[in-house]
Amino acid sequence: MxxxxxxxxxxxxxxxxxxxxxxxxxxxxxxxxxxxxxxxxxxxxxxxxxxxxxxxxxxxxxxxxEEPRKEGRSQANYGKIALVLVALITYSFVLEKLGFVITTWIFLFLLFRGMGNKWITTLIASAFTVLATYFVFTFFGVRFPPGIFR
Missing domain, CATH: 1.10.287 (Helix Hairpins)
Known part of the structure; x- marks a missing residue:
């Protein structure tokens, strides 16, 4: 235990x-x-x-x-955690100014890239996720901050 x-x-x-x-x-x-x-x-x-x-x-x-314990902790994991934390905080401040589509695409791009995905995979996955989310929630009548698209 x-x-x-x-x-x-x-x-x-x-x-x-x-x-x-x-x-x-x-x-x-x-x-x-x-x-x-x-x-x-x-x-x-x-x-x-x-x-x-x-x-x-x-x-x-x-x-x-019990599971065997690993010796030491990886500094790379702390770097990824810091990246996600900074990205989330920045996302919350920038969302209203830039709008949902641009801010969320940048946020997802950074997260997917931080996971080690290739550039093309990151670009396509980020764009697809943002567009799918935008269209689904718009269909249900949810309004997003328009940002620079006002």
Whole structure:
């Protein structure tokens, strides 16, 4: 049984319960007439259920079945985490100014490129994802920040 996995599972359970409590305070409404807290409540519930599943698996794992620990940590992983963090923060500030299409394409391009994909794959996947997302959500009546396309 891995003590770190148990601690991580308990953290996510706590966070999920926290999200559910505050979502409930926002109001859940009904499935046919949802209120502002319903979606976050359901996501909190999913987080709790998945974390409980992980916790049960960790508790049932026998002591001899622990995964071997890797020696040291890779600096490359920290670089990728920093890239994603900076990209997300920048995305939130630039979205309103540049608009959904351009900002999301740049964001996805950086993420796909950071994963080590080839240039052409990155260009095509980013463009396809942005256009598909834009058309699906526009079909459902969701408005995106137009940015420079006003």
């Amino acid at each position: 891995s003590q770190s996995r148990i601690i991580v599972s308990l953290f996510w359970i706590g966070l999920g319960i926290f999200v559910m409590i505050f979502s409930y305070k926002l109001g859940l409404g009904r499935l046919n007439n949802p209120d502002s807290g319903l979606m976050s409540f359901l996501l909190g519930l999913i987080l709790v259920l998945l974390s409980l599943y992980s916790l049960v698996l960790s508790l049932l794992k026998k002591a001899g079945e």
